Amino acid sequence: MRFSGFRVLREGLTGNRGWAPHWRDPEPKSDYDVVIVGGGGHGLATAFYLAKEHGITNVAVLEKGYLGGGNVGRNTTIVRANYFLPGNSEFYSHSLKLWEGMEEELNFNVMHSQRGLINLFHSDGQRDAFARRGNAMVNQGDDAILLDREGVRKLLPYLDFENTRFPIYGGLYHPRGGTARHDAVAWGYARGADARGVDLIQNCEVTGIDVEQGRVTGVQTTRGAIRAKKVAIVVAGRSSQVAAMAGLRLPIESHVLQAFVTEGLKPVIDHVVSFGMGHFYISQSDKGGLVFGGDLDFYASYAARGNLPMVEHVMEAGMTLMPMIGKAKVLRSWGGIMDMTPDGSPIIDRAPVAGLYLNCGWCYGGFKAVPGSGFSFAHLIATDRHHPPAARYRLDRFATGRGLMDEEGTGAQHNLH
Amino acid sequence: MRLRCPLCGERDRREFTYKGAAVALDRPATEAWSADWDDYLHNRANPAGETRDLWQHAAGCGAWLVVTRDTVTHSIADVRLARGEGTA
Amino acid sequence: MSPCAGLLPLRSGTVRLAEVDPGRITSLMPGPGQAAALDRALSETHGLGWPAPGQAILSQRGGVVWTGLDQAMLMGPAPDPALARHAALTDQSDAWAVADLSGGDGPEVLARLVPVDLRPQAFAEGATARTLLGHMTASITRTGPETLRIMVFRSMARTLVHDLHAAMDAVAARRGLDAGGPPR
Numbered sequence: 055m056r057f058s059g060f061r062v063l064r065e066g067l068t069g070n071r072g073w074a075p076h077w078r079d080p081e082p083k084s085d086y087d088v089v090i091v092g093g094g095g096h097g098l099a100t101a102f103y104l105a106k107e108h109g110i111t112n113v114a115v116l117e118k119g120y121l122g123g124g125n126v127g128r129n130t131t132i133v134r135a136n137y138f139l140p141g142n143s144e145f146y147s148h149s150l151k152l153w154e155g156m157e158e159e160l161n162f163n164v165m166h167s168q169r170g171l172i173n174l175f176h177s178d179g180q181r182d183a184f185a186r187r188g189n190a191m192v193n194q195g196d197d198a199i200l201l202d203r204e205g206v207r208k209l210l211p212y213l214d215f216e217n218t219r220f221p222i223y224g225g226l227y228h229p230r231g232g233t234a235r236h237d238a239v240a241w242g243y244a245r246g247a248d249a250r251g252v253d254l255i256q257n258c259e260v261t262g263i264d265v266e267q268g269r270v271t272g273v274q275t276t277r278g279a280i281r282a283k284k285v286a287i288v289v290a291g292r293s294s295q296v297a298a299m300a301g302l303r304l305p306i307e308s309h310v311l312q313a314f315v316t317e318g319l320k321p322v323i324d325h326v327v328s329f330g331m332g333h334f335y336i337s338q339s340d341k342g343g344l345v346f347g348g349d350l351d352f353y354a355s356y357a358a359r360g361n362l363p364m365v366e367h368v369m370e371a372g373m374t375l376m377p378m379i380g381k382a383k384v385l386r387s388w389g390g391i392m393d394m395t396p397d398g399s400p401i402i403d404r405a406p407v408a409g410l411y412l413n414c415g416w417c418y419g420g421f422k423a424v425p426g427s428g429f430s431f432a433h434l435i436a437t438d439r440h441h442p443p444a445a446r447y448r449l450d451r452f453a454t455g456r457g458l459m460d461e462e463g464t465g466a467q468h469n470l471h
Numbered sequence: 472m473r474l475r476c477p478l479c480g481e482r483d484r485r486e487f488t489y490k491g492a493a494v495a496l497d498r499p500a501t502e503a504w505s506a507d508w509d510d511y512l513h514n515r516a517n518p519a520g521e522t523r524d525l526w527q528h529a530a531g532c533g534a535w536l537v538v539t540r541d542t543v544t545h546s547i548a549d550v551r552l553a554r555g556e557g558t559a
Numbered sequence: 560m561s562p563c564a565g566l567l568p569l570r571s572g573t574v575r576l577a578e579v580d581p582g583r584i585t586s587l588m589p590g591p592g593q594a595a596a597l598d599r600a601l602s603e604t605h606g607l608g609w610p611a612p613g614q615a616i617l618s619q620r621g622g623v624v625w626t627g628l629d630q631a632m633l634m635g636p637a638p639d640p641a642l643a644r645h646a647a648l649t650d651q652s653d654a655w656a657v658a659d660l661s662g663g664d665g666p667e668v669l670a671r672l673v674p675v676d677l678r679p680q681a682f683a684e685g686a687t688a689r690t691l692l693g694h695m696t697a698s699i700t701r702t703g704p705e706t707l708r709i710m711v712f713r714s715m716a717r718t719l720v721h722d723l724h725a726a727m728d729a730v731a732a733r734r735g736l737d738a739g740g741p742p743r
C-alpha cells in the first residue's frame with residue numbers, strides 16, 4: 055500500500071475504510087538467514103537496508119514488546135550532524151543525508167523538519183571551541199554558521215541574554231539540523247522491511263543465544279527456538295543483558311535519561327535550542343508541546359522513569375535560559391534507558407563470536423543515527439566488512455586505546471559522557 | 472532515592488555523586504596490560520538487578536561509599552564506607 | 560568587615576537571623592590512628608574533645624564541630640600548639656560566613672532549603688549536619704533549643720541571606736494565613 059495525495063483524498067471521501075495494516079503479524083519461522091534482536095529504530099532500519107541494499111530478505115526482527123516501544127519512541131527527536139571528531143563526523147554526515155531522502159525512500163511522512171539547531175555559548179572559550187567545531191562541520195561538507203549575540207537574538211528573541219551566570223555570547227547555527235516524528239521513523243522502516251519480506255515478530259523476547267563451537271546458531275525466545283546463520287544484537291539499553299547470553303561483557307553502562315513535554319501552545323520556538331552549559335535543550339512539536347530534556351540521571355539504572363532531582367535541575371535550567379517557560383504547564387515526563395560507552399561514541403562491529411554482530415552504545419544520541427546505523431550495520435552483516443562511514447565504531451578501541459572518539463574531551467571513562 | 476550514609480544517616484540523592492561500578496575497588500594485581508585491565512577500566516556486568524557501585528557523599532561528609540542496590544527498583548540493600556573495601 | 564556586614568540581622572515572623580562572630584575557625588584532621596590522642600589533647604588543652612560523626616562538642620567559647628570524614632572545626636579559641644602533634648590544622652577563620660537562625664519556626668524555614676529533618680526531636684542540641692542549603696554546601700548545628708547555627712562559604716553570604724530571607728517570609732506568610740483563617 056502506497057501513500058499519495060490522491061489516495062488520501064479518496065480515502066477521506068469514502069470514510070477511510072480502505073486502509074489496511076501496514077505490516078503483517080507473522081508467526082516466527084524455524085530458520086532465518088539473519089535474526090535481528092530488537093525492534094527499535096536501529097533494528098528496523100537494519101532489516102530494511104539488508105533487504106533493500108543487499109537483497110537479504112529471509113530476516114526476522116524479534117521485539118520483546120511492540121515496535122517502537124523503546125527509545126525510538128521516547129526520545130526528543132533531534133536530528134543533526136554537528137560532530138567534531140573523525141569517525142563521528144563522516145558517520146552522522148552520511149546519516150543526515152539519508153534522513154533527507156527518507157520520506158521518499160520509505161514513502162512515509164516522518165515529519166522531518168530541518169528547522170535549524172542552535173547551540174548556545176556563554177564564554178570566549180566556548181566560542182573558540184564552537185568555531186572549531188563549525189569549521190570541522192563545514193570541512194565534512196555539512197553546514198555551520200557562527201552567530202554572534204545579535205545573530206542569536208534575531209532568531210531566539212525570547213532568551214535571557216543578560217543572565218549573570220550564563221550570558222549568551224552567541225551560538226553555532228546548524229540550519230540542516232531539526233526534528234522528526236520519532237515513532238513514524240520506526241513505522242516507516244517497519245513497513246518498508248515488511249513489504250520486502252522481512253518478518254517483524256512482536257511480543258517475542260530473546261532469552262538465550264545458541265553458540266556451537268564458537269559460532270552462533272540461533273536464539274531462544276519466549277516464542278520458541280529460532281535458528282539463524284547470523285544474529286544481530288540491537289537492543290539499546292538492554293545490550294549488556296543480551297550480549298551476556300553469548301558470554302560477552304560489554305563496555306557499557308545503562309543509564310536513564312528523562313524528557314518532558316508541556317501542554318500544547320501556540321508556535322513560539324521555531325528552532326531546536328541547545329543550552330549545553332545548563333544541560334538543557336528544547337524544541338516545539340507540531341502539536342504545540344514544548345519538548346525538552348536535560349542530562350542523564352547519572353547512575354546506572356533500568357527504571358525507565360527517573361528521579362526528581364533531575365526534574366528539578368532541568369526545570370531550573372529552563373527557567374535560567376528562558377524565564378517565560380515558567381508559565382507553561384508540564385504535561386508528562388518519562389525516561390528511557392541509554393547504553394553508555396566510556397567514550398560516548400557507539401559500537402557497530404562483529405562480536406568475538408562468529409556470526410554475531412553488535413550495534414550498541416548510542417548513548418543519548420542514537421535517534422539521528424537511525425538511518426546511518428541501519429545502513430552501515432546491514433552492510434557489515436551482509437558483507438562482513440565495515441561500511442566506511444562507520445568503520446571506526448570498533449568494539450576493541452577501548453582495549454587498544456586506538457581510535458577513541460571522545461567528543462567531550464573528558465577521557466574514555468564511564469560516567470563522564 | 473535516598474541513601475543511608477554510615478556517617479550522616481539517611482540523605483537525599485542530591486547530596487551524592489556517582490562514580491560507577493565497584494569494580495573500581497579491585498585493581499588488577501599486575502601492572503602490565505592484560506584483559507583484566509580492560510575489564511577493570513571498560514567492561515561492565517551492568518546488571519538489571521542487584522549491583523554494587525561507588526558513590527561519594529559529596530555534599531555531606533565527603534566519604535566514598537559502596538552501595539548495594541537494585542538498578543530496576545532503586546531499592547537500597549546496603550551502604551558502607553569504601554575505606555577498607557577491595558584491594559585498591 | 561564581617562561576611563554578612565550590612566545584610567544582617569533580619570527578622571521575619573517569629574524567626575531571627577543574626578550574624579555570629581565565630582572567633583578563630585581551625586579545621587582539624589587527625590593523623591593516621593591519632594583520633595584518640597587528639598581527643599585527649601583537645602580535652603587537656605581546650606576542655607573539649609574529638610566529636611563523633613554528626614556531633615558537636617559545644618562550649619561557652621565555641622566548640623568542636625564535626626564537618627566530615629576525619630574532619631572537624633575548632634571554633635572560637637586559637638588552637639593550642641600541642642594539637643599539631645596529632646592533627647593537621649588549617650586556619651579557616653576568613654573562609655566561612657556564620658549565622659544563627661533562632662525562633663521556634665527555624666526548622667520550618669530550613670525545611671524549605673535543607674533536605675535534612677532539623678526539628679528538635681530529630682536533631683537535638685549538639686547535633687550537626689554537613690548538607691546542602693539550596694545549592695550551597697553548608698554546615699548546620701543545633702546550638703540551643705531554638706537556635707540553629709549555619710555556616711556557608713564566605714563568598715556565599717549574600718545568597719545565604721537572600722535564600723533564608725525568602726524562606727523566612729514564606730513561613731511567616733503561611734503563619735499569618737493560619738492565624739487569620741477560620742477557627743480550627
Ligand SMILES: Cc1cc2nc3c(=O)[nH]c(=O)nc-3n(C[C@H](O)[C@H](O)[C@H](O)COP(=O)(O)OP(=O)(O)OC[C@H]3O[C@@H](n4cnc5c(N)ncnc54)[C@H](O)[C@@H]3O)c2cc1C
Pocket residue numbers: 091092093094095096097116117118119120122123124125126127128129130131132133258259260261288289290291292296311312313347388389390391392416417418419420421422423
Ligand atoms: C529521553 C530521551 C531523549 C533522547 N533524545 C534524543 C535526541 O534528541 N536525538 C537523538 O539522536 N537521540 C536521542 N535519544 C537516543 C535515542 O532514542 C536512542 O539512542 C535510540 O533510539 C536507540 O536505538 P533504538 O531506536 O534501536 O532503541 P530502542 O527503540 O530502545 O530499541 C531497542 C529494542 O530492543 C528491544 N529489546 C530489548 N531486549 C530485548 C530482548 N531480549 N529480546 C527482544 N527485544 C529486546 C526493546 O524492547 C526495544 O524495543 C534519546 C533517548 C531518550 C530516552
Ligand SMILES: [Zn+2]
Pocket residue numbers: 476477478479480528531532533534
Ligand atoms: Zn555522609
